[in-house]
Amino acid sequence: MTNRLQGKVAVITGAASGIGAETARRMAAEGARVVLGDVNDAGLESVARETGGIAVHTDVTVEAEVRALIEAALTAHGRLDVLHNNAVMAIPEDSDAVATTDHAWHRTFDVVIMAAAYACRVAIPAMAERGGGSIINTSSLASRHASGRIAYASCKAALETFTLYTAGMFGPQGIRCNAVAPGTVRTEGMERIFTEEQFQQFASGVALGRMGIPRDIADVVVFLASDESSYVSGQVIAINGGGPPAQRW
Numbered sequence: 001m002t003n004r005l006q007g008k009v010a011v012i013t014g015a016a017s018g019i020g021a022e023t024a025r026r027m028a029a030e031g032a033r034v035v036l037g038d039v040n041d042a043g044l045e046s047v048a049r050e051t052g053g054i055a056v057h058t059d060v061t062v063e064a065e066v067r068a069l070i071e072a073a074l075t076a077h078g079r080l081d082v083l084h085n086n087a088v089m090a091i092p093e094d095s096d097a098v099a100t101t102d103h104a105w106h107r108t109f110d111v112v113i114m115a116a117a118y119a120c121r122v123a124i125p126a127m128a129e130r131g132g133g134s135i136i137n138t139s140s141l142a143s144r145h146a147s148g149r150i151a152y153a154s155c156k157a158a159l160e161t162f163t164l165y166t167a168g169m170f171g172p173q174g175i176r177c178n179a180v181a182p183g184t185v186r187t188e189g190m191e192r193i194f195t196e197e198q199f200q201q202f203a204s205g206v207a208l209g210r211m212g213i214p215r216d217i218a219d220v221v222v223f224l225a226s227d228e229s230s231y232v233s234g235q236v237i238a239i240n241g242g243g244p245p246a247q248r249w
């Protein structure tokens with residue numbers, strides 16, 4: 001513990017597993033008081049026990065639940081310094097521009113964009129009242145490469161624009177807003193979708209020769225949450241092990 005987030009209060013969504021859970025652990029280790037939202041109550045309780053945080057059952061697609069999550073942080077600690085919009089779920093009918101159903105488009109938009117909008121509506125005024133804060137959105141490099149699912153990737157691209165506008169519009173009130181855009185990260189969510197052989201293929205397509213792990217992303221989120229990044233705002237930071245290895249001619 002080096003106390004880089006000492007005194008700060010952080011709300012993290014999708015905190016029951018993967019990148020969100022690791023971010024909660026890393027933030028708590030750096031001295032933050034964490035308030036955790038997810039629909040997976042068992043996972044959430046376990047991460048809350050590990051981090052000394054507060055678990056609040058939150059479906060990020062329901063505005064009242066997102067409001068209650070942020071209000072829980074304000075009630076318990078009297079302040080909010082960091083918001084990490086991170087929750088996501090895979091929608092099976094999300095595929096391409098022809099086949100993707102209305103339901104998949106709307107659910108994906110709700111979990112990626114509306115969730116961030118609901119959280120910012122409450123978080124930004126609370127942060128601004130105390131001079132500012134740091135918002136970190138989890139995007140994805142799927143927004144830039146056509147390898148994945150169209151609704152997910154399109155909504156992540158929209159989240160990057162949301163990030164830019166939030167930084168520009170609330171910077172004068174001391175609010176910073178950045179996004180992290182991971183490449184392929186081995187998380188519980190990914191383990192439900194891909195095989196070991198596919199994980200090996202992912203690793204061989206990365207210059208550094210391995211897939212990302214949640215810690216790789218959480219460390220950058222901690223930096224963006226901390227005062228070390230106090231002049232960094234409106235950025236989308238790719239975290240992908242250098243991308244594909246170079247082709248030598």
Ligand SMILES: NC(=O)c1ccc[n+]([C@@H]2O[C@H](COP(=O)([O-])OP(=O)(O)OC[C@H]3O[C@@H](n4cnc5c(N)ncnc54)[C@H](O)[C@@H]3O)[C@@H](O)[C@H]2O)c1
Binds near residue numbers: 014086182
């Ligand atoms: N793993 C990767 O390769 C990768 C790559 C790029 C971006 N990302 C992004 O990282 C973030 C975290 O993903 P992960 O890989 O850790 O996945 P994960 O499945 O391990 O974690 C996602 C969490 O979100 C929760 N969640 C789902 N729907 C929710 C809802 N409606 N309300 C609240 N919580 C909900 C889940 O219960 C889960 O705990 C996501 O935004 C994802 O798009 C992941």
